[in-house]
Each structure stands twice: as C-alpha cells, then as structure tokens.
Amino acid sequence: MDYSDDDGMLNIESGEENLYIDHTSEADYGMEEDMHNDSTSKRDQISYIVLKEEDIREHQKTDIKQISTVLSINQVEAIILLLHYQWSSSKVEDEWFTSEERVRKTVGMLKEHMVDLNDQDVNIGCGICFESYLRKEIATVSCGHPYCKTCWTSYITEKINNGPGCLMIKCPEPSCYAVVGQDMIDKLITIEEDKEKYCRYFLRSYVKEGKNNIKWCPSPGCVYAVDFGTRNGTENYVVTCLCSYDFCWNCSEDAHRPVNCDMVLVRTATVISRRTRDVTGDDETKVKRKRAKRVKRTIDRYMHYYVRWANNQSSRLNAMEDLKELQAVQLEKLSVKQCFSQTQLQFTVDAWLQIIECRRVLKWTYAYGYYIPREERTKKQFFEYLQGEAEVGLERLHHCAEEELQHFVDETDDPSTDFDDFRKKLIGLTKVTKTYFENLVKALENDLADVAVDDSK
Incomplete structure (x- = not known):
C-alpha cells in the first residue's frame, strides 16, 4: 500500500518488569561506547553513574557543609538557602555576596525578631489556639511569633502530609515570611512516618529540583538516580539503572535506540x-x-x-x-x-x-x-x-x-x-x-x- 505521511507515532507504556542483574553495594559506573560510521566523526564514550540514596545524601551533606563554611552560617541556614536556590551552590554564593540582606528577606531568614517576648512574662499566649503556656512550651522561628509546641507540631505535620512544599514552611502568621528551619522540624516531629516523608522529600529535592545532570530512574518503585555527567554533544542517552531498567536519560522514556526522542x-x-x-x-x-x-x-x-x-x-x-x-x-x-x-x-x-x-x-x-x-x-x-x-x-x-x-x-x-x-x-x-x-x-x-x-x- 502506498501510504501518505503524517506526524503521529508511538507513545505507549512499556509495561516491562525490572530485569535480572545482581549489583554490588557501591555506586555502579556504566560505560557504553557508541559505534559510528567511518564517514562521520565518532561520538565520545558515554559515562554515567548510578547513585543510591546514600550517595545522594553524601552529595547533599557536601553541598551543605560547603555553603555553611563559605558563608559562615550554620547548616540549618545553609539548607534553607540551598532549597530556595534549588541546590545551586554557585547561585547561593553569588546572591549572598551581592546582597546578604536581600537574600535573607527573600528566603525568610531574619536577623532580628519581628516580635520580642517580654522576659518578665511567665505565661505566653499561643497565636493559634490562644491558650497561655509556660515559656518552655512556646517555640518561635526567626520572626519571634509565639506558638505552642502542640500547635507547631500540628501545623508542620499538616504541611508534610500536603507534599514537598513542607521543605520551605513559613511562619503560621499570615503576614509573616519567616521560614521554619530543619532544626525545629527535627525537634517537634516525633511520628516516624512523618519523619520518613520529610526525609524523602528532602532527598528527592536534590535530584528533582537542583541537578540538571541527575535524574531519578523512571521505573516504578525504583530508588536510584543516574548522574549522566558531561554529555559531550552525544545523542546516545541510553542508560541501565541498578534495577536493570534501560531508559533514555534525555526523555526518561523506555530506551529507544536507534530512533531519537x-x-x-x-x-x-x-x-x-x-x-x-x-x-x-x-x-x-x-x-x-x-x-x-x-x-x-x-x-x-x-x-x-x-x-x-x-x-x-x-x-x-x-x-x-x-x-x-x-x-x-x-x-x-x-x-x-x-x-x-x-x-x-x-x-x-x-x-x-x-x-x-x-x-x-x-x-x-x-x-x-x-x-x-x-x-x-x-x-x-x-x-x-x-x-x-x-x-x-x-x-x-x-x-x-x-x-x-x-x-x-x-x-x-x-x-x-x-x-x-x-x-x-x-x-x-x-x-x-x-x-x-x-x-x-x-x-x-x-x-x-x-x-x-x-x-x-
């Protein structure tokens, strides 16, 4: 049959299960040499690293420590800055040294309290439930707005259950832009399931939001990510995850060589x-x-x-x-x-x-x-x-x-x-x-x- 041309073609779920390879506990390094015709220039070898969760955590810790040292701030503040600037250390440093005051205001890291509590007050009113509490039962962030620890816990838990937005929680006061640091979350959240959710959002933010050269494996249930490294102009993006799933790093679809994305x-x-x-x-x-x-x-x-x-x-x-x-x-x-x-x-x-x-x-x-x-x-x-x-x-x-x-x-x-x-x-x-x-x-x-x-x- 003599067919006419049109622009529709295949975009179907593969339905494949993971395959059958046993891997070592260390990050696997994949190296695939692409073959090309002698009449054209040969492509460079493709190198990529399959990262486990512990590898990604180490990358996070390194970036946090670097920002904390270079900017002379504590690690809680370094985390806030990296989350706001999508884990770009260079962007954090450029913005900070251009205008620290503007950056602090933008991300919600205040140097001075907006509300000062009277040292003479024994009981302090919670701004959410309006009950009075002893000072030790009140918690504040950089703005100083006082809330009881019970209300803080309920507020943070609700944010965690609502999704990744919990990584940059703001003060409950509607007009306040002060951010809640990870130290307060660690102190107040005691339910293990909520802790795990927060840690998972925090881990995944490093790949999803911040690193253009790292992507999560798209295979359902897979916990590995792939660092593609330097592309060197290559059009061969096929990678094999530790779960044995082959996929195209460029479009995250099932591996589809020899056709392009x-x-x-x-x-x-x-x-x-x-x-x-x-x-x-x-x-x-x-x-x-x-x-x-x-x-x-x-x-x-x-x-x-x-x-x-x-x-x-x-x-x-x-x-x-x-x-x-x-x-x-x-x-x-x-x-x-x-x-x-x-x-x-x-x-x-x-x-x-x-x-x-x-x-x-x-x-x-x-x-x-x-x-x-x-x-x-x-x-x-x-x-x-x-x-x-x-x-x-x-x-x-x-x-x-x-x-x-x-x-x-x-x-x-x-x-x-x-x-x-x-x-x-x-x-x-x-x-x-x-x-x-x-x-x-x-x-x-x-x-x-x-x-x-x-x-x-």
Whole structure:
C-alpha cells in the first residue's frame, strides 16, 4: 500500500518488569561506547553513574557543609538557602555576596525578631489556639511569633502530609515570611512516618529540583538516580539503572535506540482515531469525502507500523518471562543433566539477554521506518532489507535458544555428546546477532547516510 505521511507515532507504556542483574553495594559506573560510521566523526564514550540514596545524601551533606563554611552560617541556614536556590551552590554564593540582606528577606531568614517576648512574662499566649503556656512550651522561628509546641507540631505535620512544599514552611502568621528551619522540624516531629516523608522529600529535592545532570530512574518503585555527567554533544542517552531498567536519560522514556526522542514523544493512535471519527461521520460534500479517505490512509499507514511495533514489544516481554523460566528452572536441570556448572551455562542467559535487546531495537526500527519520507524510495528499500535481515537473524537465534535448548532440558537423562556443539553454535549465533544489530543501530542513527538517494525518476 502506498501510504501518505503524517506526524503521529508511538507513545505507549512499556509495561516491562525490572530485569535480572545482581549489583554490588557501591555506586555502579556504566560505560557504553557508541559505534559510528567511518564517514562521520565518532561520538565520545558515554559515562554515567548510578547513585543510591546514600550517595545522594553524601552529595547533599557536601553541598551543605560547603555553603555553611563559605558563608559562615550554620547548616540549618545553609539548607534553607540551598532549597530556595534549588541546590545551586554557585547561585547561593553569588546572591549572598551581592546582597546578604536581600537574600535573607527573600528566603525568610531574619536577623532580628519581628516580635520580642517580654522576659518578665511567665505565661505566653499561643497565636493559634490562644491558650497561655509556660515559656518552655512556646517555640518561635526567626520572626519571634509565639506558638505552642502542640500547635507547631500540628501545623508542620499538616504541611508534610500536603507534599514537598513542607521543605520551605513559613511562619503560621499570615503576614509573616519567616521560614521554619530543619532544626525545629527535627525537634517537634516525633511520628516516624512523618519523619520518613520529610526525609524523602528532602532527598528527592536534590535530584528533582537542583541537578540538571541527575535524574531519578523512571521505573516504578525504583530508588536510584543516574548522574549522566558531561554529555559531550552525544545523542546516545541510553542508560541501565541498578534495577536493570534501560531508559533514555534525555526523555526518561523506555530506551529507544536507534530512533531519537522526537520520534518517541508524539501522538498516539487514539488521537488520530478521534480525528477520523470527526471527519468521516459526515460525507455530504466531496471535500469531506476526500479528507476522510486521506485520514484513513494515514491511519492504515500508522497501524501498519504500530502493529509490528507492538508485536515486537509483546515478544520482548515474552522473552523476559522465558529468561525468568530459564534462570529459575531450566539452568538447574541442565546443570544436572549435562554436568555443567550454572556459571558454565551463562552462555544461555547471554543469548536470551541478547534476544531481549534485539526485540527492543527491532521494535523501534518500525518507528524509524514510519518516518522515512515517502519520496526516498531507495532509502526505504535499503532500510526494509536491513530490517528483514535483522528479523531473520533474530529468529535464528531465538529458535536455537528456545527449541534446540529445550531438547537438552527435556529429552535426555545422560550428558549429551552434542551439547558442546550446541554450546558453540549458540555462542556463535549470539555474537553474530549482536554484531549485526549493533551495526543496524549505527546505520539508522547515521540515517542510512551511505545510501545514494536518487529518486527523482
């Protein structure tokens, strides 16, 4: 079918579970070398660090100590400044040394009380409940407005339960802009759940608000962050978290090489279908009928690529389940029957990991194919040839890793003399398939630059 071009494409949740890698307790350093064609300049290696929560806390402590030392203020005040300026130490220092007084007023760190309590007063009235309390039962921040500790606790707890805004709580007095320091929160909040909430907001603020080079892993429930470091102009943002989730650091979507982020973050078929219903319901005029046909062609073209995209995603999820089955059941059987240790059988796991990765790449090649301009017939033909060869190679590997392996799991009780030949075959297919797909990614990221486009005829 001769499809017309449009600008809708895939934006679907992956639904993937975390994969199967055991990591050490220290921060993992990922290094991935991108391959590029000799006709273009090679990209720099991509280095990134996967940060655990304790690593992020250490970064926070370092920044807090630095600001406290440089500005000669206590750490509570340093925290207030860093939170206000989104953890930018340089911004804090620039603003502070330009005008300390203005900064103090802006963030709510007052040098002098707005309200002075009479030292002679034994009982002091709370500004919230209006009861009288002994001085030791009253607490104030830098403004001096007096409130009983019970009211302070209720006020702060409510702010914590309302979300991350609790990191910069202001005095309860409506006209006051004095900020509540972390020291008061530590003293008054005793419920462990509320403490944990506050600490979690405080920790996450360092990544979410302050560091452009650090992002939280988008996998549900993951507690790790990724420090991407210096980008060096690279367009390869694929990172692997300690939870084993592969994602694009740039757009935080599922890893989508070889296509770029712009191809991923687009409209879904639902939007196009809604447009179709709007225009096909009334065919009173020739213009509307033509428009309806054009939109139908657009949808047909979209679905041609989307169905294949979705099929590969489904196959990838199935491969993940097959890998789980291999690791949970089949490796032990193979180890006993073939007299191989499970370490020696790692080549079977490697094969399935490669299948999973190939399915991911193949899935996104359909997004790439969707965006090849209609008039570039030579490029499209070459792309379809490469894609077809990739599918054939992947199916060959899949058949060997699944059906041929199953023979040695189920159909023999004694060590097979053919198992070593099978091992060599599977290792070879894994290597060949990996190389082909790496070259496919390289070619598509280079936009098939070696293709001589002459479709004017």
